[in-house]
Amino acid sequence: MLVTEPDQRGYFGAFGGRFVPETLTVALDELQAGFEAVQHDASFQSEFETLLRDYVGRATPLFEAGNLTRRAGGARIFLKREDLNHTGAHKINNALGQVLLAKRLGKSRVIAETGAGQHGVATATAAALLGMPCRVYMGARDVERQRPNVQRMRLLGAEIVAVESGSKTLKDAINEAMRAWITELDDTHYVVGSVVGPHPFPVIVRTFQSVIGRESRRQCLERFERLPDIVAACVGGGSNAMGMFHSFLRDETVQLVGVEAAGSGVESPAHAASVSGGAPGVLHGARSMLLQDRFGQVRATHSISAGLDYPGVGPEHAYLAEIGRVSYAAITDDDAVAAFRLLAECEGIIPALESAHAIAFALQRAADLTSDKIIVVNLSGRGDKDLGILESLS
Amino acid sequence: MSTTETLAAGATRLRAAFEARSGDDACALVTYLMAGYPTLEDSLRHIRTAAASGADVIEIGIPHSDPIADGPLIQEAANVALGNGFELPQLIDALRQEPLTVPYVLMSYINPLLAYGCDEFMADLQATGCCGLIVPDLPLEEALPWAEAARGRGLALVHLVAPTSTDARLRAVMTAGDGFVYAVSVAGITGTRATLPDRIDSYLRRIKTFGDLPVAVGFGISTPTQVAALRPLADGVVVGSRLIRAVRDQENLAEVVADLAAATKGNIP
Ligand SMILES: Cc1ncc(COP(=O)(O)O)c(C=O)c1O
Numbered sequence: 001m002l003v004t005e006p007d008q009r010g011y012f013g014a015f016g017g018r019f020v021p022e023t024l025t026v027a028l029d030e031l032q033a034g035f036e037a038v039q040h041d042a043s044f045q046s047e048f049e050t051l052l053r054d055y056v057g058r059a060t061p062l063f064e065a066g067n068l069t070r071r072a073g074g075a076r077i078f079l080k081r082e083d084l085n086h087t088g089a090h091k092i093n094n095a096l097g098q099v100l101l102a103k104r105l106g107k108s109r110v111i112a113e114t115g116a117g118q119h120g121v122a123t124a125t126a127a128a129l130l131g132m133p134c135r136v137y138m139g140a141r142d143v144e145r146q147r148p149n150v151q152r153m154r155l156l157g158a159e160i161v162a163v164e165s166g167s168k169t170l171k172d173a174i175n176e177a178m179r180a181w182i183t184e185l186d187d188t189h190y191v192v193g194s195v196v197g198p199h200p201f202p203v204i205v206r207t208f209q210s211v212i213g214r215e216s217r218r219q220c221l222e223r224f225e226r227l228p229d230i231v232a233a234c235v236g237g238g239s240n241a242m243g244m245f246h247s248f249l250r251d252e253t254v255q256l257v258g259v260e261a262a263g264s265g266v267e268s269p270a271h272a273a274s275v276s277g278g279a280p281g282v283l284h285g286a287r288s289m290l291l292q293d294r295f296g297q298v299r300a301t302h303s304i305s306a307g308l309d310y311p312g313v314g315p316e317h318a319y320l321a322e323i324g325r326v327s328y329a330a331i332t333d334d335d336a337v338a339a340f341r342l343l344a345e346c347e348g349i350i351p352a353l354e355s356a357h358a359i360a361f362a363l364q365r366a367a368d369l370t371s372d373k374i375i376v377v378n379l380s381g382r383g384d385k386d387l388g389i390l391e392s393l394s
Numbered sequence: 395m396s397t398t399e400t401l402a403a404g405a406t407r408l409r410a411a412f413e414a415r416s417g418d419d420a421c422a423l424v425t426y427l428m429a430g431y432p433t434l435e436d437s438l439r440h441i442r443t444a445a446a447s448g449a450d451v452i453e454i455g456i457p458h459s460d461p462i463a464d465g466p467l468i469q470e471a472a473n474v475a476l477g478n479g480f481e482l483p484q485l486i487d488a489l490r491q492e493p494l495t496v497p498y499v500l501m502s503y504i505n506p507l508l509a510y511g512c513d514e515f516m517a518d519l520q521a522t523g524c525c526g527l528i529v530p531d532l533p534l535e536e537a538l539p540w541a542e543a544a545r546g547r548g549l550a551l552v553h554l555v556a557p558t559s560t561d562a563r564l565r566a567v568m569t570a571g572d573g574f575v576y577a578v579s580v581a582g583i584t585g586t587r588a589t590l591p592d593r594i595d596s597y598l599r600r601i602k603t604f605g606d607l608p609v610a611v612g613f614g615i616s617t618p619t620q621v622a623a624l625r626p627l628a629d630g631v632v633v634g635s636r637l638i639r640a641v642r643d644q645e646n647l648a649e650v651v652a653d654l655a656a657a658t659k660g661n662i663p
Contacts, residue, residue, distance in 0.1 A: 009535055019504055019531045021463045023556035023581050025563070165469055166459065178462045183582040185558065282505045282531070283460060295481055296509030298459040 010199020015315035018198040020285045027185045032200040034105045056086045062219040067346040072366035075373035080216050082380050087122050089381030090240040095122035097208030099130050102189035109133045112191040113177040115170030116307035117149025119193030124158035134158040137177040141168040142306045148385050170310045174284050194237025195314030198285030202314050209243025217247045232257040233378035234358040236307045238314035240380035259361045261303035262330035270302035274313040275321045275328040288315040304333040305353035331357040352381035404525035405550040408573035411451050411497045412608035412629040420659045421625045422450035426634030429454050430480030431471040445496035447648040448655025456502035463530040465585030467635040489522035501528040516547040526550030526573050557597050568605030577611045586635045587614035598627045618657035
């Protein structure tokens, strides 16, 4: 039987839990209690909803990508336009929710990790709006490849720490943010940016992101008087995907597809497809699917997209994959770049490279289906941040 | 050996190592060194040096790619060890072939142990003569199956407590724990710190009110002066990053350990 909430110990089936140093356990208990309290707190909910509407610009549209549909030649493709959110990605939904929560918890500062920089920008934005100092940990390699977002974070008043350890990407930024949090628990909230980490982070992030799927489901019912056939979203840690999927989990007719980064190919060593190519293991405080060697050391990953370049994945995804409720596909760098260019040329929309993975999947799948089928793709963010990468390819 | 002796062996030897030092306000010296740093052979030599220079208990750190409880010195050592090809089974083999006489425990993050397999790991670890293990990212809530598997092999799963631990958690650890309790000195990560944390004395006394397991305090302790100051407050003092630095900088490890050992009796060089 499908479960949609974690158990007492934070497990979805065999995945999740809390594998953290003792120092953090009490803070996680407090966070859980605080989070449960605000879920039943009308003033919190109305403050959050008002910000999502007036500041973020929600609801985001569901746009029929007619030109893309014609190119694919098959099922109709609709885009959930999370790229139109303030700051240009879905990340702001969670960042605002958690910074508001941090205030309720009586914290005076926030820290965050970031890969592509979108979550860092979103947290810096929420912190600026709500008057909290903010420090963002970012892998040194990502600082290089996502320059524009580094500049944005600085303008927003955030302090940036370039993380030089390990692979110098998202994984190491999370390690460093966790270490910082352990030493600053008293006054600091760690705004985790995806549905990863120890319980209760995966359920907190999913909850704040679930507005995506709630809106999409309603928009489909209003527009088609039925549910879509396929809903697809890219998966790094998995927050835009869980936010999209949550409302559809019990709709058995809706196929849910998470799209991972195949980098140079899932058979090659250079990819970041943890569900398709990993094995169960513990990283960042939770048991989930993980790219690792046979000795349990976490493997180096590769994706052209910094936001998907992560060896783990949220535990709820590992669970949904195991029970077969969600299927996971993987898209290579090359296919993602081709989809990125195509969407720009034929629809006038420049997607984030992360989201371009989901677009590429939809293009491939739509071609196999008839025109009465409907595919909804979560367009998780805009691609301005990726122009440097695209330029370096040509 | 009878079954009961086997079952108790690791925990009992650890307890005895602390209790042997409890006279005259002395405390035990626990030294942390990393396996495979810079090579497996070097690290085994360093461990024997530490044992010969006054370490009462040895902690052998297992390198991990993502050591979230560790500061820069241990992170870097792990990187070097993994870069030089460290593999846990080779360490186990080496310890089996040339057993250490000093009581020792392995300190590893959970994922390398999951990859090894809980039961296989406990069986192989027992065969080395090791006393137990410390897993910094395995809090009480997740520890039960590991603690049971360890006990079944006569090994102690040593729990950690922190200044943030509630009374209920301290009580649970002091009553359910085996061997000794590892008291993390600060809400923080490993590394060397110039001063001891505020209120360390009341924190260590608070732990002791919940039971009589030996308490070893660690994280950030690096100088003989700090060790001497902690001597009346704890049954043992763990020194880690300071020794990793000694290895990195090719200091005379025997002297560094001997000075720390002298400090456990109050003699500051
Ligand atoms: C636009 C965009 N989409 C997707 C992701 C991947 O994260 P998640 O899988 O948590 O949605 C990121 C992360 O940086 C992102 O910026």
